[in-house]
Amino acid sequence: MVLKQILKILLVTSSIWFCLTISATAQQVQDKSANAKVLRNSKVIKEIPRLSEIELTNTNAQQLLVQSPAPPNTPTPEVVQVTAVKANPTTKGVEVILQTTKGEQLQVTNRSTGNNFIADIPNAQLRLPNGDGFTFRSEKPLGGITEITVTNFDGNTIRVIVMGEALVPIVELYDSPNEGLIFSVASTAPTQQAQPQTQQPQTQQPENQTQPTQPSASGDEPIELVVTGEQDGYNSSDASTATKTDTPLRDIPQSIQVIPRQVIEDQNAVRLTDIVRNVSGVALSQTAGDRAEIYTIRGFDANVYKNGFLDSGEASRGFRDSANIERVEVLKGPASVLFGRLEPSGIINLVTKKPLAEPYYNLSFTVGSYSFYRPTLDFSSPLTQDGKLGYRLNIAYENSGSFRDFVHKERFFVAPVLSWKIGDKTNLTLEGEYLHTENPYDDGLYLIGGTIIPNIPISRNLNDPRSRFVIDQSKTYLTLNHEFNQNLSLRTAFRVTTASETQNRFSLRGFAASNDGTVDLTSTAYNQYFETYFLQNDLTAKFKTGSINHTLLFGVELGKLYGRFLYNLADAGSSNIFNPVYNFSYGPYRRFVDRAQNSDSFGVYLQDQIGVFDNLKLLVGGRFDTYYQETPNFLNASTTVTDNDAFSPRVGVVYQPTKEISLFANYSRSFVPMSGSSKNGDAFVPERGTGYEVGIKGDFLNGRLSSTLALYTVTKTNVSTEDPSDRNFQIQVGEQRARGIELDIAGEILSGWKVIASYAYTDAEVTQDNTYPVGNALRGIPRHSGSLWTTYTFQKGILEGFGFGGGIFAATEAYGEIDNLYTVPGYVRTDAVIFYKKDRLRASVNFKNLFDVKSFDGSTGGVVDPADPFTVQGTISWEL
Template sequence: MKKTAMLLMLLGMISANLFAQQSTGSISGKIITADKQPAEGVTILLKNTAKNATADNRGAFQLKNIEAGKYTVLVSLVGYKDLEQEVTVTPGKTTDISFELVQTNKELNEVVVVANKNSFKTNRVSSSMRLQSSILEIPQNIQVVTAKLINDQQIFDMLEGVTRNVSGATRIEHWDNYARITMRGSNVGAFRNGMNVSTTWGPLTEDMSMVERIEFVKGPAGFMLANGDPSGFYNVVTKKPSGRTKGEIGLSIGSFDMYRATIDLDGKLSKDGKLLYRLNVMGQEKGSHRQFDFNNRYSIVPVLKYLVDDKTAITLEYTQQYSEVNVIGSNYVFAKTGYATVPKSFTNTENNIPKTKMNDRSILAIFDHKINNDWKFTAQMAYFNYQQEGSSMWVAGFDPTNDSIVQRTNGIWDILGTSKMGQMFLNGEVRTGAVTQKILGGLDISNKDYYHDFSQSGNLGGPFNIYAPVYGLATPPTFDRTKNVRDRGVRYYNAYSGFYAQDELGFLENKLRLTLAGRYTTLKAGDAYNGDSKNSKFTPRVGLSYSIDQNTSAYFLRDESFVENYGSDWQKKAFDPINGTNMEVGFKRDWLNGKWNSAVSAYQITRNNVLTIDPEHPVYDNNGDPTGQFYYRQTGQQKTKGVEVDIRGQIVRGLDVIINYAFTEAKTTKDSDPKNVGNQVPGSSKHVQNAWLNYRIDEGALTGFGISVGYQYQVKRSPWYVFDGSQYSLPDYFRMDGSLSYQKEKIGFNLVVNNLLNKYLYSGGPYADHYYWQAEPGTNARFSVSYKF
């Protein structure tokens, strides 16, 4: 009987599939630009339906499983008139159409980035990256995490799994609401829309509801954006108006009393289509696997774009993010005997600690002007204002006679910070005989002024037993806030100005590309302890890229970096900046006309002027007693060598994948303590391997059903805060996640389950005579429903 039932079910599915094939048809076609180049990356839509497709490297596209009838195929481009074509779909047949855009291939870049959310893979960088070439032609390893991928994995902010999609990128422990991302042996800079928004402990991590894509740039890139670490940076690109009227609502529920709602509205405010808008709103309440812990957030991001004419556009963007948590540092756990010795749900906090509130506001203005078909001028300015009122958690130490007893402390942590940034740059293309030149030049300035008050603290109750905790008896200390935070806080100040120029020379019909670039940077830094410092340096860049064929390229790069080195020595003398040198070779290839691509790179980075402990000069307290800590001196050097492999895109029909691997050998090569020479650099992992596979059925009775599975694997992890090497190394890390999804026309469902194996996962390090770590939740789930209109 069971066999008969299974046979009938199978026959039913086959019949349904055959019927669907017989009653539906397809639309295929090709899109080219005004200069007769394939319009790769353009999104094609079937009007009044949820059907869409993306043109491949040849400009080809296909829309499948369309019910018979008459339709309008639409190509909508920001700042230009929509292109429409009427088609008739016949059952069992394919209708062929074609489009020719009014833009050249060069002009198409910004439009594609804004509109393309249809794939795990893209071949174009955003306009905020300044570059005029495709990712395939750029002599550098750049990986893009698309909005489609972020949505598929249900990533809600930078603290959740974004790094799994990029080779060698890991997130290590840090304060609540701040993402500390490590690549190639060191912490990388946080950028937003091409501007360096990194601060001493920030910035407040972006909610993904406002994010179009995240671009990870490996290696230094000061020539085109701003001063940054030689390991690279990540650039968060926020959503901008697309010129097409549409919207999406999302609702999510999940483990630990998580409730979340989002709305994304996109359209035109004027009949002539010159005034465009985008509005993203998010609200979230979320508990935690730890007692008393929570993170409630909201964000509002309105954007206006005015198309003055066909050459000039002005964009204004306002962002407000608000977050409140129990206390900063509530995710830290401490123990004397080793890591992971208390349950994942353990906390040192109490339920009666006043909430810590964070307000992050910013304004971005962008002016774009197309001088002619070959030259474009862009200016953008941003102002950030960050305010925080709350407190942090730590421990004063353990009872010397009892490893179970700790003294908890609660300290004030108020912040007032402002960041002002401005950038102006010129992009152009000229041809001299058989040589083409893509020219970039510009000015980049930044000024960040932050006041932190952590001057007041007190014990949180009496001695506390971490293995038999009793809550509800402790009273948090009170703090004096009668003075403005400017008057009671410690000032951290840094600023830079840079002039840069780049010329990409193309030979042999642009098959061979030589990049020559340089940047002159002046750094200013200071705080209440060290006074001010000022340093300047010219950093050159040389890159070579060769297209073996239309889909394959190899490259070489040598670049330098020049970044701040905060702090001072025992004589209160400020440190010189860190100087970095990067050498890299790589190989890139698009497969199946761009449906998926692969990138392999090998590199070596040298960092000089790295801070090391000064054992000859200990730090004393106000009573003249040693604190157990020491001053620093800048005699250190670190060298990082590695190999990275990235694969992303649609390998076979219906199967999108992200597969990456990184081998990173980051070692200390010079140190004030000879015993540290040869040790692994803090915060690095020697082997990192990730995968995410998504299979979606695109025909038959199960059309729209998808299943995903992925894992993150890290081997030989070094703690971020470590003193003397491998004896404090963290255990290997393995986490597996999965999801089930269904998309039916305009409505979508997605169930994601994280940490399927319910492992005790954590990151941390040794501190004084004990250990600290942050534990991730065990198995947890979130379910989302979205509706597009």
């Protein structure tokens, strides 16, 4: 322990030295204009100059267009940050402003095709206060214009698309030193064309040219469309989970999928289980008596994170609520390099909603089958006139019955957020969560000889109708983001959680039924209490070595966990799956668990994202972790100690032969601490995971549709198995392996037609063991699984605003346990939705499991968890 403490002190001391060194280096490479005021979208700017009021530095769009790429030896220019996207009406149409103080550095390449004006702005990136890379979209802003979008096409390019309905749009570009780059879009509606105007006829323009028009002022009050982090599509351009920096997905050498808010709303996904079913390779392993979700990714158990903090085990109890989830990011493969102790599966990271720049008030109410009622509210607004202080509040209440006998559920969830912009370069966010839930303990359906009895209804519940468990938990996050300059930034985040879980004496637990259907039951009454404390510090520095770009991340994480466990056990007689009885007699209780748990973790990591060329990027990183845990057992006055450390590297490469295609490969490792020792007294070492992955990412249809195809193999070693010389002990010679192919697609095929789909082939098996036969499949892993969800919204005419959609979710059978004695059947489930969205009103009806297919949400110990049968849920929401 003394050695560990000395190591921690040395590492913390070296980190301080490293921060000072990087700060000095970054200051040297800081742009000379860093003292210039950079506009930030911290408050709504109501007065924006019209085009006629701006002194134009370029009066012809051709002067801004790039005809050919720069010479090979030209130094890589600075990536200009666009801090806001705004739109104002003019007498002829609308002006779209990409707000930046360095607009004179921007150039534009015309990639127009057909009726679409497409402009790429290299060496530029959207950097917005409420989420980098989120798409600005304005549907039908003008006559003859279907849509205007502005998005990050890749890490160094912004793409502007103006979609013409029948004719090529008329677009003129301007460069304003005060506002940035301005796209003036004129209406091409036939009624407006017929009016006398001082503009040239609308004809198809040649490559790298746009049609000039004469700007004029408008007497209308200006309107503003601000990008606030909300998305209305299925396709996301970037994610922070894989690198802890805002990196475009196409530049990440690892498979990562993002489920945005729009998918969650369209599917009316209340539980995380319904969200992640859209991602390849993710499976629900079990529900722990209908108490929580336990997932697998690529064959191994997966942890859930929230805003980059561990949200599984001691850190979170019960089912997670979707009310405050903005998006879900699923990173696949070993991820210990940034997140510490993990199985080699990956993580599911939940990104929560943050305060918006403009007032937003949404009330929603859902009613459904089995007496399901769920009102929610989502409010956000600046609290001060200058917009520097803002809030967001999400509240959800749920009261429901179930298709299962004697099951009634109630939960209350509230999540307030305060965001304070202390200065131009400093933001402080305080975020809280509180969850109260009351459920009966529900073991599921019992098996006979590893077989699901077909004539037993899925509603049958052998538990005492008085069964109940109660969860109360709170989470508090405090995050400080500070930019020292444009090259150096610091994120410091602290999170504390508390949770209590209590189960009453009427909650019964059994095991597999005997041949005549008898199930012996026990009553388990318990109390559990948890506390966790985590502190993260991430320093990000951007600099160059010659012509090579670097984004260097240096991080330190400290964690402390505490748990207290009291379990009492009593015999509760028996029941029968064919003829259940509910008149239980409880025997005397005996204490069989009385222990505590104290854990301390420390991790330090370094990562470098290297831009060798514009189309060749490297990712190199490593992390060193120490983990120490004491588990005192008060029943026998003993203490178990776990003292592990591990180094976890990651190396990845991305090569982009074209703007639309990214080829990637990576190697990474993970670790999980292990307690105990072998027969000769040697302490167990951590389990280790090793992953290799290659794949291809593609962007199609002008960036509206993205896909990822990945091929991987993951191996876990140091798995504990029986000691052949003495079965009372174990040795760490076991090995398990998973390999497979995954495909994910998401985006918009045509205007109004959105799709998200996945497929996974997973071969997960035991490759070395003394307990289980080599070749046995790992538990709960279907060999084939996939999903397809699509919606269409009518864009015009009498049906404008109406939409419909549907999806198929399927999986083949999976073994219920690693001994492979029984299987959980496969399934094909069909969902559907019809909806209407007009102005502030949105109404929808979701049909889940449309054909009432019998399926199961995992299993454990000879019991399977039946999934919901056919259900209907109707939702109506109103924005105030």
